[in-house]
Amino acid sequence: MPPYLAGRDDEKREFERLLTQTTILENLVLTGLRGVGKTVLLDTFKPLAIRQGWLWVGTDLSESVNVGESALVVRLLADLSVITSSMVIKQSETAGFVSSLTDVTLDYKTLVKIYTDTPGLAADKLKAVLEVVSKAVTNETKRGVIFAYDEAQILSDSPENDEFPLSLLLDVFQSIQRKGMPFMLVLTGLPTLFSKLVEARTFAERMFHVVTLSKLSRDDSRDAIKKPIADANCPVGFSEDSVETVCDHSGGYPYFIQFICKEVYDSFIQQYASGEVKAVPLDSITRKLDADFFAGRWLRATDRQRELLYVIATLGKEDEEFTVQEIVMKSKEVLAKGFGASHANQLLSALGDQGLVYKNRWGRYSFAVPLFDRFILRQDGPNAPELPF
Numbered sequence: 001m002p003p004y005l006a007g008r009d010d011e012k013r014e015f016e017r018l019l020t021q022t023t024i025l026e027n028l029v030l031t032g033l034r035g036v037g038k039t040v041l042l043d044t045f046k047p048l049a050i051r052q053g054w055l056w057v058g059t060d061l062s063e064s065v066n067v068g069e070s071a072l073v074v075r076l077l078a079d080l081s082v083i084t085s086s087m088v089i090k091q092s093e094t095a096g097f098v099s100s101l102t103d104v105t106l107d108y109k110t111l112v113k114i115y116t117d118t119p120g121l122a123a124d125k126l127k128a129v130l131e132v133v134s135k136a137v138t139n140e141t142k143r144g145v146i147f148a149y150d151e152a153q154i155l156s157d158s159p160e161n162d163e164f165p166l167s168l169l170l171d172v173f174q175s176i177q178r179k180g181m182p183f184m185l186v187l188t189g190l191p192t193l194f195s196k197l198v199e200a201r202t203f204a205e206r207m208f209h210v211v212t213l214s215k216l217s218r219d220d221s222r223d224a225i226k227k228p229i230a231d232a233n234c235p236v237g238f239s240e241d242s243v244e245t246v247c248d249h250s251g252g253y254p255y256f257i258q259f260i261c262k263e264v265y266d267s268f269i270q271q272y273a274s275g276e277v278k279a280v281p282l283d284s285i286t287r288k289l290d291a292d293f294f295a296g297r298w299l300r301a302t303d304r305q306r307e308l309l310y311v312i313a314t315l316g317k318e319d320e321e322f323t324v325q326e327i328v329m330k331s332k333e334v335l336a337k338g339f340g341a342s343h344a345n346q347l348l349s350a351l352g353d354q355g356l357v358y359k360n361r362w363g364r365y366s367f368a369v370p371l372f373d374r375f376i377l378r379q380d381g382p383n384a385p386e387l388p389f
């Protein structure tokens with residue numbers, strides 16, 4: 001969590017609007033490029049929701065490679081049990097799923113028992129569990145439960161393995177929401193997330209409200225740089241020129257702002273300890289950023305893929321979308337041997353699988369990594385100014 005979360009007021013308001021729903025008609029997809037601030041914003045949504053009387057469950061899915069249907073069910077029940085294990089419901093409200101004369105505690109074991117004792121498919125079983133939990137939640141006078149999953153672009157149907165976890169999730173939530181049960185999905189992930197959802201189930205298009213995080217505005221970037229220093233009463237601050245340079249160099253992307261500012265302070269402390277404070281060379285910070293953030297992604301690309309990435313960078317589109325057509329035309333200009341459309345398409349598809357570019361629903365492409373074009377263009381050696389204190 002950054003010491004000061006800059007901007008994002010509109011996004012918080014959007015989320016708070018969704019919290020006022022009594023019948024859930026809209027769920028949330030929070031999406032954006034790497035390092036734009038999805039995870040920390042999701043973390044700030046949690047207390048907002050709890051304050052409005054919601055319960056919150058969920059996890060980061062990034063560790064869960066190849067989530068199948070049964071893994072997803074275990075995930076959902078385990079997450080749910082964290083909040084339900086202190087809830088007790090009357091035997092009559094279990095709809096006969098748990099045979100007991102006394103009241104029932106909704107711990108993990110009970111949830112699993114309701115699941116396994118319900119006849120039918122995984123979706124029917126999950127719905128039965130959620131129906132019982134829904135009664136318990138209403139008894140506790142809570143508004144509902146939010147299921148928040150970070151890195152949700154990892155979820156995928158896999159027809160070749162006969163595994164459809166994404167469709168299962170969407171089917172179950174659509175069905176229980178139709179019955180008026182207050183369970184809301186908040187899914188966070190890379191820009192491929194929403195198209196993946198719609199590909200799995202076309203109704204996902206109407207089920208989700210999409211909030212796309214972009215880079216911070218100039219004012220918000222300045223706040224992200226200056227407020228933590230002011231709040232900490234730090235004796236060493238940035239000059240106005242340096243603030244501007246950090247804004248320019250980071251492109252307003254929170255991860256880069258944080259990276260550069262940390263490096264500046266680390267370097268300052270080192271210089272101070274050695275008794276001579278000069279200035280922080282932006283060159284060396286850029287080189288470190290290149291090595292830490294970009295180089296790994298670049299090195300995984302093949303020679304021909306790198307040529308294609310280079311052509312895209314020379315389009316000068318910074319953050320904007322580009323088309324195959326544009327790449328083909330530009331490649332004839334900047335490469336000895338240009339690309340044909342089908343070859344470019346093929347390479348883009350491979351780069352998409354590697355998480356370097358993504359295709360939107362209208363067939364236009366973007367870089368999935370912020371400021372990747374600047375990195376590519378400085379491969380001949382960065383030539384950047386210094387940051388004076």
Ligand SMILES: Nc1ncnc2c1ncn2[C@@H]1O[C@H](COP(=O)(O)OP(=O)(O)OP(=O)(O)O)[C@@H](O)[C@H]1O
Nearest residue numbers: 001002005006034035036037038039040224254255
């Ligand atoms: N609004 C903000 N103001 C200041 N700093 C921010 C803001 N948003 C994010 N950051 C900082 O930027 C960094 C990246 O944020 P975060 O991890 O949330 O990005 P992300 O979109 O989840 O990235 P990834 O796609 O890699 O998971 C974090 O270190 C965070 O502290």
Ligand SMILES: [Mg+2]
Nearest residue numbers: 038039040150
């Ligand atoms: Mg994240």
